[in-house]
Amino acid sequence: MGRACRIFAILCWLAATSAWAAEVQDVRLWRAPDHTRVVFDLSGPAEHKLITLDNPSRIVLDISDVRLKASLSGLKLDDTPIGKIRSGIREGSDLRVVFDMSAGVKPRSFALKANAQAGDRLVLDLYDLTAATVSQPPPVTKKVDAGGRRDLIVAIDAGHGGEDPGALGPNRLREKDVVLAISKELYALFEREPGFKPTLIRGGDYYVSLKGRRDLARQRQADLFVSIHADAFTRPQANGASVYALSTKGATSTAAQYLAQRENAADLIGGVNLSDKDDVLAGVLADLSMTSTLDTSLKMGGSVLGRMDSIARLHKRSVEQAGFAVLKSPDIPSILVETGFISNPAEARRLATRSYQQQMARAIHAGIRDWFSQHPPAGTLLAWQKQQGGQQYTIARGDTLSDIAQRFNVSITDLKSANGMSDTRILVGQTLKIPTS
Structure with a gap:
């Protein structure tokens, strides 16, 4: 029974x-x-x-x-x-x-x-239907001073977010958390930098579609779009930081192609209605190579890569290219920074620390600042400073007077004379006047 x-x-x-x-x-x-x-x-x-x-x-x-x-x-x-x-x-x-x-x-x-x-x-x-109830970056407008000179707007994009954790590292380290921390550090650096106005594409733990990230940068009239990542590879031995720009043709390496395919699949994980259409036309992208946008992206990326070389091993010593969907803004120079491989145990340990996140943010910040100081868009405060011969530079960790002189193509003697210096000692946070080269 x-x-x-x-x-x-x-x-x-x-x-x-x-x-x-x-x-x-x-x-x-x-x-x-x-x-x-x-x-x-x-x-x-x-x-x-x-x-x-x-x-x-x-x-x-x-x-x-x-x-x-x-x-x-x-x-x-x-x-x-x-x-x-x-x-x-x-x-x-x-x-x-x-x-x-x-x-x-x-x-x-x-x-x-x-x-x-x-x-x-x-x-x-x-x-x-009404105003959002959670904190978000304030609307960005191009700040203009009394002389009609505006700030440069830098759109900082922390990859992944929300239900898309990105790549996973040891001890449950998530890419979305690491890159948001680095992005916030980078935001703080530009917030203190005269002539720059940063904006965060993702200010918290939520997902923004790849197209949505580009759209936000355009809505905020960004002069530069920089996407921060810390990806993984099939082999844990893979290591090193990289900088990528868009390719309208083929990828420059197998690794670049693999990475682009992974990143372009983020909408599948992040949860995007795949019936939404992308308004970036193939014809516009084909014309991208005929404009200055891609050229600026490559040169800007090279400046950032040079700065990252001082704190991290580089995976490649030149800017790589692949068909990253997030970089397909035809009118905004755009780069994607891989801060390291979160799948590599040694790099994951560094990426998890705030000190290394700050170092990485300082390197990216310095690379972007270096480029815009030498090639400022017309109508900006930086362009006016360069024209007046009164361009200024705020010293970052790791700078030397000889490095600064070489970067701005001036002699150490002229640099010292313009700033009333008797020797070559400098301090982090000190502002130097850069004489006309």
Whole structure:
């Protein structure tokens, strides 16, 4: 009798579970400056329907033939327009998830098919109708002084974010965390630099599409777009920092092609509606090689690479090129900086420390500053300073007077004379007047 009861119970359990075609294995929530994202990780594909209800305001997701295995109670709803999340079963095997809203939103949902990096997912984006409730970088305008001279705007893009952790290193070190830390250090350096105005493309732990990153840089009228990464390779022995620019043809190396393919697949992991169209036309990209944009990107990248050489081993001693989607702005010089291989244990240990993150940010900052000091766009404060022979340079760690003289093509004697110096001693943070070469 006992054995028969056990068999009957098993059969009942099998009959019940067979009613569900898939399971919700996890539910994750991310807050971005302009929307809230909820991601349902599924064991297989599932159909769904999105419903909006008023009085009171609710967003309803009906997911067919799915069982909720994950818990909804642990989701942090602070700083989101969601007041409460409830769930239940309808029509025998369909899952209904109800979001009780505390503020108005514009909802959008879409399914993502399983790929090499992630399984099937259902994404619900709730776009704010009013001002965002989380901190975000303030709107950037080109600051103009009394003489009509503006600052240079540098768009700093921390790669990955949100549900896309990027490359993973030892001890659960995540690329998205490392590059956001370096990006914030870089932002702080430019914030203190006269003639520059930085803006963060991603100011927190959320995902921005590759196209969205370019669009934000353009909306903020950026003079330069610099994307910060710390990728991985198939072999843990791979090491070294690199700088990349766009290639409209083929990649300059197998490693560059591999890296571009990985980065271009980020939208599949980050959760982007793949029906969204990219407005950068192939014809525009073909013309990119005929403009100064790519040439400036390569030379700017070379300046950054030269500075990185003082603190890190370089993977390649020249700027590499590949078809990175994030760099495809035809009107903004754009570079991608690989700060190191997070898959290399030794480099991962360094990348995890704030001191090394600061060193890397200082090297990138110095390389960009070096280039713009010598090639400032017309109408900028830096261009005016150069014309007046009153260009200034703030000394960074590792600088020597001879290095500065060589960089600005002036003699040490003239540099000392312009600044009233009796010897070659300099201090970090000291500002030097650069005489006309």
